[in-house]
Amino acid sequence: MKKRLVFCGLFVFALHAAARQPGCENVGAHLNELASADQQIRQESEVLEQDPNATTTQRDALQQRWQIIDSENLKQFKQIIAACGWPKTSKDSHSAWLLAQHADSDLVFQRLARGLLDASVKAGIAAPRDLAYLADRIAANEHRPQEYGTQFSRTDRCHLGLDQVDDRALVNHRRLAIGLQSLEEYEAEARRHLIPPDCPPGERKIK
Template sequence: MKNRFIFLGWLVFALQASAQTIPCDAVSTRLNELAGADQQIRQELHQQTTVAEQESVQKRQMIIDGENLKQLKAIVAACGWPKTTKDSHAAWLLAQHADSDLAFQRRAKEWLEASVKAGVATPRDLAYLADRIAANEGRPQEYGTQFSLTDRCHLVLDPVDDRELVNRRRLAIGLQSLEEYEAEGRRRFIPADCQSGLGR
């Protein structure tokens, strides 16, 4: 099974209630809250040690991701793509995890491209989203940012077009080498008791 790297009842209710009424001058606060919920549930997922615990957290993650996507769509429809680097980064994070709506991810990539050209969004965020879309579409990545956990002991880099070219592209936007990134992935996501490392 692949995994790509509170009280739920009141949280979902609060997110739903605020999604339709948020004024554009409050977008920064709301995006920060949504991004916080996104990261909190993922941290909780990585702390689980049994399959049953992981599946329970994954179900809650799907609910949170769905609500975050609804709110991001409402925010962008009402206010446009965020106009500051911090807010754009938060919006990117939510779009990055909107795998249930590939069409929206593609649209978000277009907004992000325009934001990068305007000097607001970072090229790194655009690289990650472009790779996420490529992986979701079954195409090779250009920056090698996406992995899949095939089980708790195997983290596999999703296909890339050419490792040498990937490293050149990564260097151009200030990312570490693919080899260093793979090693970091091993350290972060592969439990110490696993004997095997990161596959290719």
Template structure:
């Protein structure tokens, strides 16, 4: 799956809530978890089937990333024509970069189709239309830094526990550099919101603050700007929930949304939660799944992680 797009490689993707209160026999989060497990075990036919159920469910409104992932699994399962159609569909939901597709090893079979060039041109036109009026250079820098943020975490986790010191030093350097850079961005113009850098750029900005654990005063100043951006519709409430929990947990205080986990005696558990009885209501208010569903995702994707800030569990698997 396409690593440059947010969270595709390391974290499970956000899934829309059901349009009605009726609970399915298997939840969307559970299907997504099963699909990602199938992908990781190279059972691409199962991955394609499970994600197909999600993207074709009339009760859901799948996001572009979910549809994109379904395209990857279809391509790997030997159905490039189906994958091509899904990529076309994903690009009508949100920006899908032709450049990213051309760099994605999962989509080699799609790029071999004679129809790919026509879709490529369509993707470029749609991307240009969506980016009209945005600060393209700032968005490009945000997304490029996001790739570095995600790549080092993936490499460090894959290298074993503990990973080589050189990787940990690189991790610290990348986080420090992104924090320093974000300070200049926020000081210059405030929170880079959706209307300035697009939804993906605004999410990348959140990621760098989320990972600025070495500078807690900066996190506490930045969250004020994020709160204002969320109130104006310029950033996601779920991002605010994750950063709120990150700051509280970092100060040794109970979190509010249950997004932060840690390992105790080798078992992954939520850090203490304030008013835990009503946590699902707070989660629903910002578009998060129930804590029980979130826990299933966390447990399914947990790998013992290196002793680095934010590494005990995926930062945003919901």
């Protein structure tokens, strides 16, 4: 299975709903809980991928738990956005971005989240790099070239590929403009952290 990695009226309604919906004062804590679950299962997956002795049964069981967590996270995250809008602090926005980044099963909602995140960036709340990652994620999901080169796909534990970019020179220019490291440095970091050390040397590279 190919696994993607890292490292309108409705729009206006969602953006302003927080001021008049009950329960939104604790939205940050709720988002943090969902984001923590999101990261925990992915960390477990990376540990398992690095283990050459891990069995297919172990990987399948983790994948099932991963799907359940992502599905429940998406359900709750959509409810939060509908009731409270996009978070109003940079910390909470970052948690929301993480959940939107992994909402691959609902591309329509992922696009809505991008619009909300874009408005938050323009308001000086959200980080431009978060928007870059989400924009690239949507482009990869739509089989379009990335603008920032943030997304990789792994077909197995030893093969990592950078999803298509439009132009490497332009990608590096855009990355520099928002404070990201060069694409070459990013690829080297991905190679160090995402490709297990027991893979054959010739395989330990970005395709």
